Amino acid sequence: METRRKFLTGILGALGAAIAGLTVYPVFKYLSPQATAGGKGRVTIPKNQVGVDQAHFFQFQGHPAVVLQKSPGVYIALSAVCTHLGCIVQWVPKKDEFLCPCHGGRYTIDGKVIAGPPPKPLPSIPVAMSGDNLLIG
Amino acid sequence: MTNHLTRSLFILAAVLCVQITGSGISRADTMEPVCIQCHSKQPGRLGAPVADWRTSVHAANGISCNNCHGGDPSDFAMAMSPDRGFLGAPKDTAIPAFCGRCHVGVEKDYLGSAHGRALGRGGPQCVTCHGNHAVQLATPDLINEKSCTRCHSFERARIIKAAMADTDRQISDLERSLAQLKTTGVVTDQMDGDLFSVRNQFHRLFHSVEVDKVRSQTAAFQADLKKIRDKVDAIHAEQQRRKTWGAVVIGLLIGCGILFMLLFHAYKAELPDNDS
Numbered sequence: 038m039e040t041r042r043k044f045l046t047g048i049l050g051a052l053g054a055a056i057a058g059l060t061v062y063p064v065f066k067y068l069s070p071q072a073t074a075g076g077k078g079r080v081t082i083p084k085n086q087v088g089v090d091q092a093h094f095f096q097f098q099g100h101p102a103v104v105l106q107k108s109p110g111v112y113i114a115l116s117a118v119c120t121h122l123g124c125i126v127q128w129v130p131k132k133d134e135f136l137c138p139c140h141g142g143r144y145t146i147d148g149k150v151i152a153g154p155p156p157k158p159l160p161s162i163p164v165a166m167s168g169d170n171l172l173i174g
Numbered sequence: 175m176t177n178h179l180t181r182s183l184f185i186l187a188a189v190l191c192v193q194i195t196g197s198g199i200s201r202a203d204t205m206e207p208v209c210i211q212c213h214s215k216q217p218g219r220l221g222a223p224v225a226d227w228r229t230s231v232h233a234a235n236g237i238s239c240n241n242c243h244g245g246d247p248s249d250f251a252m253a254m255s256p257d258r259g260f261l262g263a264p265k266d267t268a269i270p271a272f273c274g275r276c277h278v279g280v281e282k283d284y285l286g287s288a289h290g291r292a293l294g295r296g297g298p299q300c301v302t303c304h305g306n307h308a309v310q311l312a313t314p315d316l317i318n319e320k321s322c323t324r325c326h327s328f329e330r331a332r333i334i335k336a337a338m339a340d341t342d343r344q345i346s347d348l349e350r351s352l353a354q355l356k357t358t359g360v361v362t363d364q365m366d367g368d369l370f371s372v373r374n375q376f377h378r379l380f381h382s383v384e385v386d387k388v389r390s391q392t393a394a395f396q397a398d399l400k401k402i403r404d405k406v407d408a409i410h411a412e413q414q415r416r417k418t419w420g421a422v423v424i425g426l427l428i429g430c431g432i433l434f435m436l437l438f439h440a441y442k443a444e445l446p447d448n449d450s
Contacts (some may be wrong), residue, residue: 042440049433056426059419100364123367124374138279151356153276 079174087112087171092128097174101125101134104173109145114162114173115148121155135159157169207247209239226307242272269299278373283381298325312377314342330385337388338380344399345373351406360409365402370397 040146078098087093089106094117096102101117105128117126117135134151135144143151148159165172213398214224219268227233232241243349244262247253264272271295274281277300284290289298302324303316348369353364375396376395379388 042437043315045433047441049437052426052430052433054421055429059423059426060313071341100368118367122370122374123364124371136278136280137275139371141276141278166345 079172081167082171083173084166084169090099090133092130094125095173097144097162102173103128104164104171105146112166112171113147114161114164114171116162117159119155120150120157120159121153126159134138179380190389207238207240208253209245209247209251212250212253213239223307226305230307230309231311232309246290266299267294269301273300279378280381283378287381287383289381289383296325296365314338314380317380330383333385334380334383334388335383337392338376341376341392341395341399344396345376348402348406349397350371351403353430355406355409358413365405368398368402 056120076124080095080097080102082093082095082104087104087106089109092103092105094101097114097116102114103126104112104114104118106112113115115135118124119126119137119139119142121137121140121142124137125134126137126142126144129136133146135146135148137153137155138143140154142153142155144155144159145151148161150156162173186266210224210227213221214342215221227239230236239245240245243260243261245253245255246258249258252258254262261272270281270284274284284300285293291297293299303321304310304312317331317335317338319328319332322328352365352369356362372395379391382388
């Protein structure tokens with residue numbers, strides 16, 4: 038009888054440990070930082086690809102983004118995804134503004150909404166300079 | 175006692191005031207534009223646009239009369255005043271610019287096309303194919319023999335429609351998949367945006383009415399759609415994995431219950447008999 042009890046208790050302990058593991062793992066996975074965060078998502082773009090008042094479009098963490106040189110040496114990077122329905126905005130140099138070709142949303146060079154249906158500004162992305170390169174993200 | 179009563183009355187008055195003001199605001203918010211209030215009661219061609227508009231994709235997305243025709247939707251007297259930006263109905267040749275205030279990209283592609291170049295010389299404009307107030311979400315079904323043969327043979331349009339068919343089917347499938355994912359609580363906003371962007375750009379392609387252009391750009395659109403499909407498939411795989419592991423946990427819990435019961439009986443058998 039003693040052996041039977043030990044055997045059952047052992048199996049019960051093993052099952053309990055398995056259940057505990059299966060419960061803790063999803064919580065651990067949820068709380069862990071995402072793989073795309075941190076330095077992995079950073080994009081390097083040579084400065085000479087971004088002239089004054091020119092826009093350079095690129096992919097940032099799997100989504101379209103744009104970097105501009107507002108004035109000599111001053112760079113700004115923004116998400117190029119319109120905050121209305123997700124279309125990709127275009128840079129209109131003559132007007133110094135972004136235009137969404139889908140429903141006519143317009144944004145300033147800083148991404149603020151000027152007109153049209155977009156509910157929010159274009160999210161900005163940090164830009165740092167390193168020698169001849171721009172480090173974005 | 176008097177102070178207590180006064181304070182209670184004051185609180186009651188404040189609550190009532192908030193209720194009344196609040197309901198007043200919500201009534202004002204839900205009030206229809208004066209254009210609709212007035213035109214919906216009118217017979218014939220003056221009232222018909224309201225019924226048409228109510229069935230439209232514009233109405234479904236909160237685009238009201240004044241968003242296209244201008245004017246003041248809150249003031250009966252000034253609703254159709256040019257001083258409040260009222261534009262009225264545009265002439266045929268002005269329709270692309272009228273619709274193009276919002277549909278910027280489509281207008282650009284249309285103006286560069288054979289259709290756009292024939293504007294004012296018998297060529298079609300937006301309303302010719304999409305209709306006006308009852309405008310629906312655009313699908314390739316708009317390209318049909320009945321519609322196209324009003325102006326020319328269907329042959330070329332048939333080729334363009336066939337070139338678009340597969341990609342458009344993929345877009346529709348993805349729209350259904352995302353809608354289904356949403357019902358299971360998955361946040362699909364980013365994928366919805368990506369898909370809308372692809373769909374819009376792809377439908378813009380038709381407005382160029384160039385078969386070669388449609389064919390040459392289709393591969394790029396399909397690659398973009400594949401990226402979204404891969405994300406959807408990854409979510410489906412994750413959901414399936416969760417179901418499997420959920421079933422495993424339930425099985426383990428049932429196993430634990432059985433083991434508890436067996437242990438309970440094992441211990442109970444060793445206890446001295448209560449009756450003795």
